Amino acid sequence: MVAQNIAFGIIAAIMVVGALRVVTVNNVVHAALWLVLVLAGAAAQYILLTAEFVAVTQVLVYIGAVMVLFLFGTMLTRAQLGREKKLNNSTWYLGIPTSLLLLGVMILALTSSFGNEKLPTDSEIVSTQAISDQIFGPYLLPFWALSFVLLVAVIGAIVLARKD
Amino acid sequence: MLVNQFLILAAVLFCIGVYGVIARRNAVMVLMSIELILNSVNINFLAFALRNGSIDGHVFALYIIAIAAAEVGVGLALVLLVYRNRKSIALDELSEMKG
Numbered sequence: 001m002v003a004q005n006i007a008f009g010i011i012a013a014i015m016v017v018g019a020l021r022v023v024t025v026n027n028v029v030h031a032a033l034w035l036v037l038v039l040a041g042a043a044a045q046y047i048l049l050t051a052e053f054v055a056v057t058q059v060l061v062y063i064g065a066v067m068v069l070f071l072f073g074t075m076l077t078r079a080q081l082g083r084e085k086k087l088n089n090s091t092w093y094l095g096i097p098t099s100l101l102l103l104g105v106m107i108l109a110l111t112s113s114f115g116n117e118k119l120p121t122d123s124e125i126v127s128t129q130a131i132s133d134q135i136f137g138p139y140l141l142p143f144w145a146l147s148f149v150l151l152v153a154v155i156g157a158i159v160l161a162r163k164d
Numbered sequence: 165m166l167v168n169q170f171l172i173l174a175a176v177l178f179c180i181g182v183y184g185v186i187a188r189r190n191a192v193m194v195l196m197s198i199e200l201i202l203n204s205v206n207i208n209f210l211a212f213a214l215r216n217g218s219i220d221g222h223v224f225a226l227y228i229i230a231i232a233a234a235e236v237g238v239g240l241a242l243v244l245l246v247y248r249n250r251k252s253i254a255l256d257e258l259s260e261m262k263g
Contacts, residue, residue, distance in 0.1 A: 022180075
């Protein structure tokens with residue numbers, strides 16, 4: 001269990017640093033690459049949480065597809081790929097007290113309600129079969145809805161981005 | 165492993181994402197911050213799935229990943245459209261809809 005805690009600490013530190021860089025760096029492409037680090041760290045945390053299938057999906061969908069979309073979006077909407085002066089709002093400093101206050105409230109609520117409660121350490125890795133049994137059993141209706149959402153998103157993206 | 169270490173990590177990532185949404189001016193950067201927020205929610209779902217010994221959290225995490233992919237697709241198409249009309253994706257310049 002000590003090894004898991006050490007792994008958690010290292011990955012969590014990498015994720016927090018990466019996330020801070022995403023919101024502070026002055027280069028859109030660098031921000032996207034830092035975001036890759038955060039997403040990969042999240043996939044590693046999912047493996048620590050015995051969620052192998054979700055971790056693999058995270059790597060495939062987020063690091064594979066979503067990041068390519070972000071890089072394409074960056075390429076298509078900017079003339080030069082370099083440092084940019086005005087990536088922040090003029091009132092960017094208002095975000096610091098807001099997010100710190102939110103963080104304080106959340107940590108207070110979490111520590112008061114979960115305290116030192118431990119996660120079970122003897123649980124087995126959740127199999128893909130069990131997840132698919134859930135998706136195609138009790139959660140079939142949300143799955144259909146999700147399929148329609150994806151269809152609408154694909155058609156909507158084509159209609160919006162088409163030139164005519 | 166404590167439950168709280170995952171939940172507090174998710175809270176920290178969520179708050180960093182909220183800061184990014186507030187502070188950033190570039191629309192693509194705001195979408196990246198929204199991705200941070202959605203990922204922190206996923207960590208919460210999986211932590212509670214392990215705590216309760218249920219699979220439902222995994223299913224919801226997968227649904228969130230799919231919704232996030234659709235959201236990024238539509239969002240970037242909108243950003244592209246704004247860029248085509250305005251030659252800029254600075255969010256504070258999009259003030260026509262102000263009351």
